């Protein structure tokens with residue numbers, strides 16, 4: 530049995546109750562994998578680490594992306610696997626021409642590809658450039674921006690903030706002033722917002738409804754940008770369908 534938990538659910542940024550999940554799944558002899566594509570970076574923030582990620586070290590494997598919150602180029606993901614033997618037995622294969630020395634670590638025995646460029650280099654460069662404090666600042670700043678945007682949009686008549694903002698995701702739904710089709714209205718607000726160009730976000734489907742999914746993660750984003758994004762969204766909402 531493999532249980533796949535979320536550390537930063539794709540729409541809401543929500544985080545599963547990790548300790549409870551690990552207790553139950555491990556008791557049943559299962560394996561806990563955490564999809565932490567966004568959320569694992571909260572561990573870099575002293576402010577968020579304990580409240581959001583307590584127990585994360587009990588997972589059997591965790592995956593995260595650096596091309597999301599760390600702003601490295603596509604495609605750079607990282608997997609942490611506790612059981613080294615399971616990991617290498619899953620991917621290991623031998624071929625005479627590869628001349629794999631048993632005393633050395635070979636990346637090709639730990640993932641699907643044999644030939645791959647050095648995806649780790651941009652990650653190394655970003656971490657060297659930002660440093661521990663720089664990464665923490667980036668994470669805290671994005672989460673603050675998510676709170677700022679959610680608070681601002683919650684004041685706008687006819688706009689719902691659909692998620693509890695804990696990380697860097699804000700889910701918005703825009704009500705059609707004629708009361709006819711909130712899904713279509715939300716999609717139209719999204720199109721206007723994209724055209725306006727002060728920010729970029731796309732729609733998603735949450736609990737069967739169309740929502741606008743905003744992911745605050747760009748290192749260049751400032752608090753003033755968030756104000757502009759909020760103004761652009763409010764304007765798109767007011768101008769659509771009237």
Ligand SMILES: Cc1ncc(COP(=O)(O)O)c(C=O)c1O
Nearest residue numbers: 537538539564565566567594606
């Ligand atoms: C939680 C989560 N998992 C997985 C993915 C997919 O990541 P990738 O496109 O790097 O495979 C995303 C993308 O937004 C995500 O937010």
